[in-house]
Each structure stands twice: as C-alpha cells, then as structure tokens.
Amino acid sequence: MLISTRMSLLAASLVFICASVSADPIQNARLEGSLQTALSLNRMLNPFRIGVEVEGHQARLSGEVENEVERQLAEHIALATRGIEQVDNRLQVKPELVERPLELRAYAQRLEDATLAAVIRARLLWSRTTEKAPIEVQSSDGVVTLRGRVDSPEAKELAGVVARTTDGVHLVNNLVSLDTAAMAKARENPVGAPTGPQPSDSWVVDKIQNSYRFSRNLDGLNIKVASEEGMVRLSGEVVSSEQKTIAVEIARQIIGVRGVDADLLKVATKVEG
Incomplete structure (x- = not known):
C-alpha cells in the first residue's frame, strides 16, 4: 500500500512538472514568434496565412498552402527552429490557392x-x-x-x-x-588610419559572417571566422579559388578589420568518379 501511494505521488509529480514545462507562456510565445518570423521571411511561404501555436517543444501549424512541397517546407522550417522538437502539421493543401488574390x-x-x-x-x-x-x-x-x-x-x-x-x-x-x-x-585630406574606436572582435566576426550569409557567391556555413584585435582568420572550405578571393575581399572591407589571414581556408579538391 505504501509503495503504491509513493508511486502515485511520483506519477502526480511528473505530470505536474511536465505540465509546468509545457505551460510556460513566455517560452511558448517566444518560440511562436521565432517560427512565425521564419515562415514570414520565407519567399515561398510568405503569401500564405499560416497559424502557429507552440506548447512546450511541439508546434502546431494550421492554415492552407497551395501544394505538398510548401506544406513540407513549413514543417522543415518549424523543426529547424531552436526549441521545437515535434510538429503537428495541420496545413491543408488547396491547389485552387493559385487563384488567390493578387x-x-x-x-x-x-x-x-x-x-x-x-x-x-x-x-x-x-x-x-x-x-x-x-x-x-x-x-x-x-x-x-x-x-x-x-x-x-x-x-x-x-x-x-x-x-x-x-x-x-x-x-x-x-x-x-x-x-x-x-x-x-x-x-x-586623404583618409589615414581609422581614428574612431576599434569595434569589438565579436562585432567584426558577426558582420563578416552576416556578409557571407547574405552573399549569393558564398556558403557562409562552411567558412569559420575568428578575430583578435581586428586581425581576422578564415578557415573551413570553399569550392573554388574564386570563392576564396571573394571571402577575403568581403572580410577585408569590413570596418575594424586590420588584416585577413586565409591560409586555413581550403579549396575543395574535386574527386574524379
């Protein structure tokens, strides 16, 4: 009887803990906002009204899209959002949405x-x-x-x-x-050395990485950036020597960069099949 009572209390405690986690309104709202922003910024999905609800680590998607590709894309974006582990995809496929208002x-x-x-x-x-x-x-x-x-x-x-x-x-x-x-x-009055305050290394790294991410010529995810007092080091891998040159030039023109070392940024070797 005592064991049974203890097990009941333990089960009740676990239920309470799980309910507390899933019922955190601030965390749920934060995740909903992050996911809604990601969906709105996606050029394939932003024409559609997609509803988002988050409870704990699960997101529920509702609304209508034109085809299955868009439906799956919305789910992938949700799963890529940090903090979301499961997706209840209730999006309906409506091919007639191709006629949606201009x-x-x-x-x-x-x-x-x-x-x-x-x-x-x-x-x-x-x-x-x-x-x-x-x-x-x-x-x-x-x-x-x-x-x-x-x-x-x-x-x-x-x-x-x-x-x-x-x-x-x-x-x-x-x-x-x-x-x-x-x-x-x-x-x-030629401009000499920068006279303003030196930006922090974290600022320099952030701006270089964002410049890579926004560039159509580079895959910023494959380029690692480090900076020490404005001396930037690039490492990782690019697919061509042209990409390496672009990466160096983009980094070099960022405010606060004093020099760029790209010796560790390698050009991928083509494997003959």
Missing part, C-alpha cells in the same frame, strides 16, 4: 523587397568605404536601384558590387554619382 502576392513581394533593401543598406554600413556614404537603396521585384553622391569612385563601385552579390538581387541600376567637390576635398 494583393497577397504583391504584399509578399513588398516585404521581400523591403528586406532586400535593408540587407544592402546594412552591408554598406558595415564597410569602411561606404559607411558614411549617403546612398539610397530601393528594390522592386528584385531590381535594385542605387542613388546618391559619393566622394570616391571606389565607394560607387563597391556599392554596386555589394548590391549585385546580395542573394535575391536580379539586376542593379547603379545611379550613384560622383561629387566632384567632395572628391577634391577628399584628395586634399
């Missing part, structure tokens, strides 16, 4: 264009060449237009390169012009 597609495209423009602006701010350049960035259906007046041809060229190499950009109209007066002043 306003939804237009809204999704506006979100994507706004995100694309923000990514390019951020990359320009991270570069020592363009951090203070008054460059306006606009995106429409992946076509990016750059406007502004800069004090060096290097700033104009780099702005175009940054835009063209950003993932999701189809075409770039580089309408940035050269300010002759500012160029003359810049020649009279």
Whole structure:
C-alpha cells in the first residue's frame, strides 16, 4: 500500500512538472514568434496565412498552402527552429490557392523587397568605404536601384558590387554619382588610419559572417571566422579559388578589420568518379 501511494505521488509529480514545462507562456510565445518570423521571411511561404501555436517543444501549424512541397517546407522550417522538437502539421493543401488574390502576392513581394533593401543598406554600413556614404537603396521585384553622391569612385563601385552579390538581387541600376567637390576635398585630406574606436572582435566576426550569409557567391556555413584585435582568420572550405578571393575581399572591407589571414581556408579538391 505504501509503495503504491509513493508511486502515485511520483506519477502526480511528473505530470505536474511536465505540465509546468509545457505551460510556460513566455517560452511558448517566444518560440511562436521565432517560427512565425521564419515562415514570414520565407519567399515561398510568405503569401500564405499560416497559424502557429507552440506548447512546450511541439508546434502546431494550421492554415492552407497551395501544394505538398510548401506544406513540407513549413514543417522543415518549424523543426529547424531552436526549441521545437515535434510538429503537428495541420496545413491543408488547396491547389485552387493559385487563384488567390493578387494583393497577397504583391504584399509578399513588398516585404521581400523591403528586406532586400535593408540587407544592402546594412552591408554598406558595415564597410569602411561606404559607411558614411549617403546612398539610397530601393528594390522592386528584385531590381535594385542605387542613388546618391559619393566622394570616391571606389565607394560607387563597391556599392554596386555589394548590391549585385546580395542573394535575391536580379539586376542593379547603379545611379550613384560622383561629387566632384567632395572628391577634391577628399584628395586634399586623404583618409589615414581609422581614428574612431576599434569595434569589438565579436562585432567584426558577426558582420563578416552576416556578409557571407547574405552573399549569393558564398556558403557562409562552411567558412569559420575568428578575430583578435581586428586581425581576422578564415578557415573551413570553399569550392573554388574564386570563392576564396571573394571571402577575403568581403572580410577585408569590413570596418575594424586590420588584416585577413586565409591560409586555413581550403579549396575543395574535386574527386574524379
């Protein structure tokens, strides 16, 4: 009888603990927000209204998508979200959604264009060449237009390169012009060594990794970045010598980078089959 009572108490305690974990409203809300953001930023899924509910480590997806590929993609994104271990996928496949109102597609495209423009602006701010350049960035259906007046041809060229190499950009109209007066002043007062505070190494590493992640030319996940007082070391593997050159150049132009050592960044060797 005593053993039975103890087992009952133990079972009740376990139920209480599990209920407490699954009923944490703050954690559930945080995971719901993370997953909803990931779904909204995905270009294949953002036209659809996908409901998200999280309880403990399980996410429940509801709503409608056009096909099974999109249904499975939503589930994969949920499982890739840290903290979610199980997915109850209740999304319904509705092929007729291909006729969904054009306003939804237009809204999704506006979100994507706004995100694309923000990514390019951020990359320009991270570069020592363009951090203070008054460059306006606009995106429409992946076509990016750059406007502004800069004090060096290097700033104009780099702005175009940054835009063209950003993932999701189809075409770039580089309408940035050269300010002759500012160029003359810049020649009279050449910029020497950076005079501002040195960014932290964690900031430098973060900006380099994000630049790789946003670049259409690189797989940032295969490149490891370390920095010590602005001296950057790259390691890992790329698929070509061209990719290695791009990785070094992207790292070199980030604010706070004093030098780049890429000896440990290897080019993958092709295996003949």
